[in-house]
Amino acid sequence: xxxxxxxxxxxxxxxxxxxxxxxxxxxxxxxxxxxxxxxxxxxxxxxxxxxxxxxxxxxxxxxxxxxxxxxxxxxxxxxxxxxxxxxxxxxxxxxxxxxxxxxxxxxxxxxxxxxxxxxxxxxxxxxxxxxxxxxxxxxxxxxxxxxxxxxxxxxxxxxxxxxxxxxxxxxxxxxxxxxxxxxxxxxxxxxxxxxxxxxxxxxxxxxxxxxxxxxxxxxxxxxxxxxxxxxxxxxxxxxxxxxxxxxxxxxxxxxxxxxxxxxxxxxxxxxxxxxxxxxxxxxxxxxxxxxxxxxxxxxxxxxxxxxxxxxxxxxxxxxxxxxxxxxxxxxxxxxxxxxxxxxxxxxxxxxxxxxxxxxxxxxxxxxxxxxxxxxxxxxxxxxxxxxxxxxxxxxxxxxxxxxxxxxxxxxxxxxxxxxxxxxxxxxxxxxxxxxxxxxxxxxxxxxxxxxxxxxxxxxxxxxxxxxxxxxxxxxxxxxxxxxxxxxxxxxxxxxx
Numbered sequence: 001x002x003x004x005x006x007x008x009x010x011x012x013x014x015x016x017x018x019x020x021x022x023x024x025x026x027x028x029x030x031x032x033x034x035x036x037x038x039x040x041x042x043x044x045x046x047x048x049x050x051x052x053x054x055x056x057x058x059x060x061x062x063x064x065x066x067x068x069x070x071x072x073x074x075x076x077x078x079x080x081x082x083x084x085x086x087x088x089x090x091x092x093x094x095x096x097x098x099x100x101x102x103x104x105x106x107x108x109x110x111x112x113x114x115x116x117x118x119x120x121x122x123x124x125x126x127x128x129x130x131x132x133x134x135x136x137x138x139x140x141x142x143x144x145x146x147x148x149x150x151x152x153x154x155x156x157x158x159x160x161x162x163x164x165x166x167x168x169x170x171x172x173x174x175x176x177x178x179x180x181x182x183x184x185x186x187x188x189x190x191x192x193x194x195x196x197x198x199x200x201x202x203x204x205x206x207x208x209x210x211x212x213x214x215x216x217x218x219x220x221x222x223x224x225x226x227x228x229x230x231x232x233x234x235x236x237x238x239x240x241x242x243x244x245x246x247x248x249x250x251x252x253x254x255x256x257x258x259x260x261x262x263x264x265x266x267x268x269x270x271x272x273x274x275x276x277x278x279x280x281x282x283x284x285x286x287x288x289x290x291x292x293x294x295x296x297x298x299x300x301x302x303x304x305x306x307x308x309x310x311x312x313x314x315x316x317x318x319x320x321x322x323x324x325x326x327x328x329x330x331x332x333x334x335x336x337x338x339x340x341x342x343x344x345x346x347x348x349x350x351x352x353x354x355x356x357x358x359x360x361x362x363x364x365x366x367x368x369x370x371x372x373x374x375x376x377x378x379x380x381x382x383x384x385x386x387x388x389x390x391x392x393x394x395x396x397x398x399x400x401x402x403x404x405x406x407x408x409x410x411x412x413x414x415x416x417x418x419x420x421x422x423x424x425x426x427x428x429x430x431x432x433x434x435x436x437x438x439x440x441x442x443x444x445x446x447x448x449x450x451x452x453x454x455x456x457x458x459x460x461x462x463x464x465x466x467x468x469x470x471x472x473x474x475x476x477x478x479x480x481x482x483x484x485x486x487x488x489x490x491x492x493x494x495x496x
Contacts (some may be wrong), residue, residue, distance in 0.1 A: 008184045009126050013135060015180035016119045017142050019082060022173045023112050024146035026054075029154040033166040036158050041098045052212070053102045057109030058116070059397040060208040063251060064201045065114040066121070066390025070383050073187045074122050077386075079178055081114025086174040093164030117390035122185070124377035124385050140312030140366060143305070197246045200239060204251060207235035212401060252387065260379040261388055263475040264372040265395040267332060270468040271368055272399025274335055277407045277461035278304060278342075278361055281454055282354060285345060289451045292351050300355040304362035311366020324371045324378075325477050331367025332472035334360055336465035342458040347451060361465075368472070369396070375478045403464070410460050414453035423449065 030050070037050075069077040088108030095101035120139070127135050157165045214228035243249040256262060279301065286297035311331065319327040341357025373392055380388045416423050 011180055011184040012122065012126060013138070015177045015185070016122055017138060018173055018177035018180070019078070019115050019119050020139055020142045021146055022082075022085065022170050022177065023116055024143045025149060025153070026108070026112070026170070029157075029166055029169070033154045033158050033163050037101070037163045037166075038098070040163070041095065041101060049102050050098070050105055053105040054109040054112070055397065055401065056209055056212040057106045058112040059212060059394060059401065060205045061110050061113030062117050062394045062397065063387070063390045064205060066117045066386040066388075067197075067201070067251070069118045069121060069386035074118050074125065074386065075181055075185050075187055077114055078118050078122070078181055078185075081111045081118065082174050082178045082181075083111070084108075085111025085115060086171055087111070089167045089170040089174075092167040117393045118386060120373060120393070121377075121386045121389040124373075124389060134316050140309035140316075140370065143309060197242070197249055200242045200246055200249055200251065203235050203239035203242055207232050207239055208398075210235060252384070255380065255384055255387060256391060258379060259474075259476055260478055261376050261391060263471060264328070264375050265391055267328070267368065267468050267471045267475065268372050268392055269395040269399035269402075270464055270471060271332075271335060271365060272396040273403030273406070274339060274461050274465045274468065275304075275361070275365060276400040276403040277457065277464070278339075278358065280404060281407065281411065281457050282342070282358065284450070285342075285454045285458075286351055286354055289345075289347055289447055289454065290349065290351055290354075291447075296351050300351055300358050303355050304358040304365075307359040307362020308366045308369075311363035312370045313366070314363075315367040315370040319371055319374070323477065324375050325475055327367055328371035328375065328475055329469075329472050331364045331369070331371065332469040334364030334367065335468055336462060338362075338364060339458070339462040339465040343455075343462050345455075345458070347447070368468075375475065378478055407457050407460060411453050411457050414456045415449060418449050418452050 065077055065081065085108055088104050088106075088111055091104040091107060092101060095104055123135050123139070153169070154166060157163070157169070210228045210232035214225050214232060239251075243251055243253065256265070282301055283297035286292045286300055311334075315327050315331070338357045338360030341353055341360070345354060373389065376388045376392050377385055
């Protein structure tokens with residue numbers, strides 16, 4: 001039974017925020033330092049894989065660790081994830097080549113695949129939905145702070161220290177989080193013999209990893225894409241067969257098929273596609289078409305990152321009053337509203353219009369993501385909450401990967417098929433963004449071609465945002481739980 005005297009919620013929440021900050025700042029701080037890291041390690045053609053490797057293992061293992069946390073409790077999975085993430089961070093700082101850095105980033109991603117979903121699951125265990133909204137606002141602020149602190153800290157490290165400290169800075173934060181979890185997180189998981197669906201977990205990881213490789217290599221390496229696609233199909237078929245025969249399957253299809261979870265995850269997946277479209281292509285438009293500086297381009301995108309935690313905080317404070325479904329629908333409606341601003345961009349448009357659309361989409365994601373995670377967590381018992389939470393994070397990550405690939409394909413197609421005017425080559429695009437003067441009189445034609453291509457990309461983002469809203473309309477009403485613990489399954493976390 002829960003023991004209120006053993007778990008101190010504020011301290012556990014502090015540990016969750018520290019662990020989440022460690023994961024959140026990783027993306028922005030590494031992005032800032034990567035040009036210098038690549039300059040020292042060489043192999044610039046592998047540049048993108050430093051980021052793809054992390055996302056690959058994080059996405060592939062998220063659902064696996066969510067299931068393990070349901071079987072063995074949150075704390076052991078969290079501590080394992082933190083240990084693996086810190087090991088990967090330490091090794092990344094010791095990397096001697098780009099391939100070794102990519103290998104160690106794979107290790108980091110495994111740790112992140114455990115830390116992120118299980119940390120959110122702990123919040124779902126400790127706090128009833130009526131309190132969880134406030135806590136979700138705190139967690140959203142972690143991502144907002146990291147988006148600002150990451151580039152700043154990364155720049156300071158590159159300027160005054162050496163690049164390995166970009167990775168080693170995680171070590172004290174992770175150690176503090178682990179100590180807090182050990183001291184203050186207490187669970188009452190029933191001790192009994194459990195069967196681990198190891199084969200199912202391995203096949204699922206292999207299938208998702210193959211899918212990620214196929215998506216990442218799409219358009220660059222036909223052979224790699226074909227082989228990865230074949231592995232994905234074969235592993236997926238074997239995985240489905242294994243899950244149908246397993247006594248305790250790693251992925252319970254009945255769980256994913258529940259209407260609240262299926263619809264909320266579908267909306268989350270598509271919202272991830274819209275946001276990656278904004279993240280990847282808005283700075284390119286602002287610099288290449290609107291002729292603004294990288295600083296202005298970064299500012300238009302930063303407003304989305306600021307809008308997200310603001311939306312999450314507002315949602316957290318009001319969904320008890322207005323309901324989870326209306327909150328989610330408001331967020332879903334804001335996405336096409338914000339995306340509409342990008343459809344209307346022109347060569348003479350002020351970057352303030354792009355900034356306005358960016359912050360509206362950020363607000364929409366804050367409302368949608370906060371409501372979606374609470375809907376999913378309150379639709380299941382303790383014994384399924386880890387898997388359910390992980391399913392939502394998996395959907396968002398997969399949506400980002402699918403979106404980057406699909407929208408990148410739209411951009412490349414329209415660059416090669418402008419309809420009227422000359423095509424824009426990869427070299428012309430690079431020179432337009434780096435040094436437009438080097439193109440001379442051809443700069444205007446390249447700029448017009450880029451505008452044409454990105455206009456089609458933004459229309460695709462708008463269409464996906466509208467589809468997100470339509471799917472959100474299918475999400476049913478979910479009654480807020482009055483208390484976090486559930487009588488069905490193992491005892492919930494002891495809460496003070």
